[in-house]
Amino acid sequence: MSDAPDDIAERKMQFLFALRSRGVTEARVLNAMEKIDRGLFIRGTFAMRAYEDMPLPIACGQTISQPSVVGLMTQALRLTGREKVLEVGTGSGYQAAILSHLARRVYTVDRHRRLVAEAMEVFRTLDLTNITALTSDGSFGLPDQAPFDRIIVTAAAEDPPGPLMTQLKEGGIMVVPVGQSDTVQTLIRVTRTASGFDYDELLPVRFVPLVEGLGRDGHP
Numbered sequence: 001m002s003d004a005p006d007d008i009a010e011r012k013m014q015f016l017f018a019l020r021s022r023g024v025t026e027a028r029v030l031n032a033m034e035k036i037d038r039g040l041f042i043r044g045t046f047a048m049r050a051y052e053d054m055p056l057p058i059a060c061g062q063t064i065s066q067p068s069v070v071g072l073m074t075q076a077l078r079l080t081g082r083e084k085v086l087e088v089g090t091g092s093g094y095q096a097a098i099l100s101h102l103a104r105r106v107y108t109v110d111r112h113r114r115l116v117a118e119a120m121e122v123f124r125t126l127d128l129t130n131i132t133a134l135t136s137d138g139s140f141g142l143p144d145q146a147p148f149d150r151i152i153v154t155a156a157a158e159d160p161p162g163p164l165m166t167q168l169k170e171g172g173i174m175v176v177p178v179g180q181s182d183t184v185q186t187l188i189r190v191t192r193t194a195s196g197f198d199y200d201e202l203l204p205v206r207f208v209p210l211v212e213g214l215g216r217d218g219h220p
């Protein structure tokens with residue numbers, strides 16, 4: 001595979017086609033995913049596979065999610081452009097960059113300092129000034145900035161973390177992969193209502209686990 005402009009254009013078309021065929025159909029989401037180059041978020045040998053619809057390894061033993069899953073999770077958030085969003089699990093920063101096009105303000109946290117630093121570099125390159133990235137344990141949310149209109153968790157928990165539930169505004173939506181197993185989890189959407197929470201099961205997914213405490217460099 002060469003990097004000639006025609007090949008890149010062709011690969012990007014296939015990328016968008018794969019998204020649509022897996023159910024990413026909202027024009028605003030597709031448009032954001034067309035604009036944000038996934039190749040910028042993947043370093044090293046896997047960068048050449050950036051436009052394939054598959055998760056890929058990133059630093060600290062983590063993964064950048066599969067693009068169609070990024071699209072489906074983004075769609076499930078039902079963003080209008082006015083929201084303050086919290087993402088738990090910055091990873092490469094790709095999901096946060098997509099959100100930055102579709103929401104007013106994005107806070108993203110990761111337990112690995114190195115991932116946060118690398119993602120911030122890409123945000124600067126792309127001039128995405130409405131994202132704040134922080135190193136912290138996202139299982140506790142981000143109390144200083146709460147409440148949030150939307151919360152997206154991109155690591156799997158056994159149950160939606162309690163602090164995240166309390167940091168969701170009334171009418172707010174959280175999407176989070178839940179499940180006991182490392183291999184199969186269910187993506188659920190939690191909607192906060194006046195009287196409690198509604199739950200929808202969306203699709204089977206596979207994410208790295210939500211881990212408590214900060215990461216030490218070189219130790220997943």
Ligand code: SAH
Pocket residue numbers: 062063064065088089090091092093094095096109110111112115136137138139154155208209210211212213215
């Ligand atoms: N959204 C990312 C992919 C995330 S992979 C992207 O677009 O590339 C999951 C990330 O969750 C990993 O980077 C991992 O370090 C992070 N993570 C796991 N447990 C966490 C926790 N308790 N707090 C914050 N981040 C966590």
